[in-house]
Amino acid sequence: MPKATAPTRFKARLLRPAKPADADWLFFVLPQQASDALPTRSQASVDGTLEGQPFQATLDPDGKGGHWMKVEAELAQAAGVAAGATVAVQVAPVAEEPQPKVPADLEAALAAQPPARATWDDISAVARRDWILWVTSGKKAETRVKRIAVACDKLAKGQRRACCFDRSGMYSNSLCAPEPAE
Structure with a gap:
């Protein structure tokens, strides 16, 4: 199946993570069809909208061939949404990969x-x-x-890639979406 560069539209339910208990952010898991339209099973940077509110984010792999997205409190507030809401989302791969935040x-x-x-x-x-x-x-x-x-x-020593790392989490069970609080 060819990977999309055009926006993919879907609906998702906003969830509150079980941990940490005081989390002020929400998340949603992309429907498999939306994840399948992305260019990779690993992290994928996208431009999108959540209930019409624009954002840029890096989606994380869920370890099952799909993706999930952390919705920061500021984005949820700007979009006027809360945990439990079903939201309209649109995502498309970014034109230029953003620089990651280095811990x-x-x-x-x-x-x-x-x-x-x-x-x-x-x-x-x-x-x-x-x-x-x-x-x-x-x-x-x-x-x-x-x-x-x-x-x-x-x-x-000049090694440019993190060799032998399962970027999707599918084979090592090392990556997954958060457990929902509900």
Whole structure:
């Protein structure tokens, strides 16, 4: 099936995550047909609208071949929606991949290792996003610390990609949508 570059329209139910209990954000899982129209099973950056309110977001893989989207409180408020609402959504792949937000601990490690930073500065936004996803997808704090060290070592040696990482979560069961509170 060819991947869409035109907008994909669908309806989704807004859910509140079970964890953290004090989350001020919501989320929805894309219908499979909408996920299938995206160019990748891994993270996909999109321009879109939620109840007519424009946004740009990076959709996360749900580990089942689909995607889910975190809806920040500001977007929900601007769209006038709340948990439990069924919303009209439109998404299309971005024309140019946005630069990912680098976690502070990874940023500090890169700053401390100029050779790693040089490779980091030379790789694409998608490659950076993959490194960040690999670092942050570990479930334990010590795993994250170890992955940052490994990432910096590999980047310092010129490795441009987070090799052998299941970007979709389908094979490692490492990625999934949040559990809903309801």
